Amino acid sequence: xxxxxxxxxxxxxxxxxxxxxxxxxxxxxxxxxxxxxxxxxxxxxxxxxxxxxxxxxxxxxxxxxxxxxxxxxxxxxxxxxxxxxxxxxxxxxxxxxxxxxxxxxxxxxxxxxxxxxxxxxxxxxxxxxxxxxxxxxxxxxxxxxxxxxxxxxxxxxxxxxxxxxxxxxxxxxxxxxxxxxxxxxxxxxxxxxxxxxxxxxxxxxxxxxxxxxxxxxxxxxxxxxxxxxxxxxxxxxxxxxxxxxxxxxxxxxxxxxxxxxxxxxxxxxxxxxxxxxxxxxxxxxxxxxxxxxxxxxxxxxxxxxxxxxxxxxxxxxxxxxxxxxxxxxxxxxxxxxxxxxxxxxxxxxxxxxxxxxxxxxxxxxxxxxxxx
Numbered sequence: 001x002x003x004x005x006x007x008x009x010x011x012x013x014x015x016x017x018x019x020x021x022x023x024x025x026x027x028x029x030x031x032x033x034x035x036x037x038x039x040x041x042x043x044x045x046x047x048x049x050x051x052x053x054x055x056x057x058x059x060x061x062x063x064x065x066x067x068x069x070x071x072x073x074x075x076x077x078x079x080x081x082x083x084x085x086x087x088x089x090x091x092x093x094x095x096x097x098x099x100x101x102x103x104x105x106x107x108x109x110x111x112x113x114x115x116x117x118x119x120x121x122x123x124x125x126x127x128x129x130x131x132x133x134x135x136x137x138x139x140x141x142x143x144x145x146x147x148x149x150x151x152x153x154x155x156x157x158x159x160x161x162x163x164x165x166x167x168x169x170x171x172x173x174x175x176x177x178x179x180x181x182x183x184x185x186x187x188x189x190x191x192x193x194x195x196x197x198x199x200x201x202x203x204x205x206x207x208x209x210x211x212x213x214x215x216x217x218x219x220x221x222x223x224x225x226x227x228x229x230x231x232x233x234x235x236x237x238x239x240x241x242x243x244x245x246x247x248x249x250x251x252x253x254x255x256x257x258x259x260x261x262x263x264x265x266x267x268x269x270x271x272x273x274x275x276x277x278x279x280x281x282x283x284x285x286x287x288x289x290x291x292x293x294x295x296x297x298x299x300x301x302x303x304x305x306x307x308x309x310x311x312x313x314x315x316x317x318x319x320x321x322x323x324x325x326x327x328x329x330x331x332x333x334x335x336x337x338x339x340x341x342x343x344x345x346x347x348x349x350x351x352x353x354x355x356x357x358x359x360x361x362x363x364x365x366x367x368x369x370x371x372x
Contacts, residue, residue, distance in 0.1 A: 016050050024050065025059050032066045041067070048080060075104035079111045086114060091121040092225050107137050113144060120152055128152055143172040147179050159186045170202075179207040181213065188220055196220045211241035218250060222257075229253040245274035249281060256288065264288055272304075279308035283315050286322075295322040313342045317349055324356055332356055 009099060016024075024047040031040040044063060051060025061084040068077050078101040085094035098115035101108055112135045119128035129152055136146040150166035153159070163186050169179040184199035200217040218233035219303060234251035237244060252267030269287040286301030302319035306312050320335030336353045340346065 001211070016054060021047075021050055021054060021056060025056075025063070025274045028063055029066075032063075037067065038072050052080070052083065057084055059114055060084055061088070072103060072218070075101045075108060075111070079102065079114065081109065082114045084116070086121075087115055089121070091118040094118040095122065095179070107138055109138055109142065109145075112138075113142075113148065116148060116152075120148075120155070125152065125156055141172055143176055143179075146172065147176065147182075150179070151182055154182060154186055159190050162186050163190075175206055177203050180206070181216075184216055184220075187223060188223070191223075193220050193257070209240055211237040211244055211247065213246065214240070215247050217280050218247070218254070222250060222254060227254040227257045231258070243274055244283070245271045245278075248274065249284070252284070252288070256291075261292055262286060272301075277308065277317070278306075279305040282308065283312065283318070286315065286318060290318065290322060295325045298322045311342045313339050313346070313349075316342065317346075317352065320356075323350065324352075329356055329359070336341070 001118070004301045024043075028044045030038075031044060037044060040363065042185075044067060046062050048067075049062050051057070051063065061081065064077055064080050064084060068074070068081065071077060078097050082094045082097035082101060084136055085091070085097055090127065090203050095118040098111045098118060101111040102115070105111070112131050116128045116131040116135075119125075119131060128313045129149065132145050132149045132152070134321065135142055136149075139145070146165045146169035150162045150164075150169060152162075153165065154162035162184060164184045166179045166186065169176050173179075174263065180199050180203035184196045184203060187193070187196035196270045197220050200213060200220065204210065204217070214233045214237035218230045218237065221227070221230035221233060231251055231254045234247045234254060237247040238251065241247070248267045248271040252264040252271065255261070255264035256266060257353060258369055265285075265288050268288055272278075272281045272285055282305035286298045286305065289295070289298035289301055299322045301321055302315045302322065305315040316335045316339040320339065323332035323335060333353065333356055336349055336356065339349045340353065343349065
């Protein structure tokens, strides 16, 4: 999921250029090597935080581990170690770091949240839910815990429960844009499309430059059959990120549903240009050419889809139909037979096969009669 930070004229207090951070890391290591960590612990802690904020995880983790060797019962240091390990996707060791933190400080909320992240990533669903509920026992207004519980239930396909917790997160913090985004997805999945629209619109109020936000809203409009509105949203998504093939594809789908096949074709051509390895895109391009009676180009597109997936039943059937339209009946029958081998129970394929064979027999009969 894509989220964009709002632009601000305020300086970013957490950003530091690479050279300045390098100097701070080197100086922190010098203090540690010279046994001056106690005197300069504040400076080293600030450096560690800057490493975290600037995603310099390896060196930040090394510094915090050095501090833990000196201060083994400092729960904040163990908590920071867990955060770094989560950031490195080392969830097993992160879990044990947070466990150590909670042995030293059982009511540390940040450690409970970090532990739940590690548990979820290790597919310990029930444990993660229990840990987050402990957070809410300690802080019943912790929007992060509500959000994480919501996404946890969303991942487990429990969308009604997910909505309950995500809604609480958004209620506690109206600007919690990630909560609005996930609410939109959950409502869409449950086919509560008006509520999905409301959630995505709220999200876009805070992040109008999110191409995925406009894309998701467009998908909702497609499901509602409001294709002109869908086109508007997909075109906004494309304006923000013109390399997002899914927006081009679904914009094409929307144009096709308004019977503007020329515009649909433009969109599908751009989609396959961006993602030529998706057989479904080539198939849809083929359908559009076929609808425009451009059978040779349709055959080329269907052939590309079949090249990517040689048991693509619909593409085999469609290419066979196009071959039949241009009089290449042997090639048509070959494709239809292949389609039948993929799905022997298909009535449609059998009917097309019988129709082509019947026409072939009639043509041969006419040719014989004309010679007599």
